[in-house]
Amino acid sequence: MxxxxxxxxxxxxxxxxxxxxxxxxxxxxxxxxxxxxxxxxxxxxxxxxxxxxxxxxxxxxxxxxxxxxxxxxNIDTEVEHLVRLLYLCNERELKIATATIQALVDNKQ
Structure with missing residues (x-):
């Protein structure tokens, strides 16, 4: 249906x-x-x-x-979902998200 x-x-x-x-x-x-x-x-x-x-x-x-x-x-990729979530964050939350993602990237290397 x-x-x-x-x-x-x-x-x-x-x-x-x-x-x-x-x-x-x-x-x-x-x-x-x-x-x-x-x-x-x-x-x-x-x-x-x-x-x-x-x-x-x-x-x-x-x-x-x-x-x-x-x-x-459209297939909703994880990156697109993450970007949409970021738009819902305030400035403080964006700084936390940025620091968290940077730490993840730094630990990969």
């Missing part, structure tokens, strides 16, 4: 939310919508507004191509 675009969107959002360890209530609060509205997007093929979709994509770190070009089915 092939998912239509709305079903696929809900599935992508729900998977990303769970992967990030957020409850529906937590994510709804973060992006300033009701948990019921989020549930209807995830489970009932409700189409979110552009603004809500934008906030969901940004908060969950979902590559926009996953939603807008699902036919491409």
């Amino acid at each position: 092939e998912l239509n675009n709305s079903d696929r969107l809900g599935s992508i959002l729900k998977t990303a939310r769970k992967t990030k360890g957020l409850t529906r209530e937590q994510l709804a609060e973060i992006i300033n919508i009701t948990p019921r509205y989020l549930m209807s997007i995830e489970n009932e093929s409700k189409k979110p507004s552009y603004d809500v979709l934008f906030r969901l994509i940004r908060e969950l770190g979902i590559p926009a191509d996953t939603i807008f070009y699902p036919e491409n089915q």
Whole structure:
């Protein structure tokens, strides 16, 4: 059974939310919508507004191509995933990540 675009969107959002360890209530609060509205997007093929979709994509770190070009089915490499995670870090966390990665590289040699 092939998912239509709305079903696929809900599935992508729900998977990303769970992967990030957020409850529906937590994510709804973060992006300033009701948990019921989020549930209807995830489970009932409700189409979110552009603004809500934008906030969901940004908060969950979902590559926009996953939603807008699902036919491409890009393979999500570890490096791409790491880069997306880095965009979610603040300056202090970026310094820690950089130092950690540098230590890993230095220990390889």
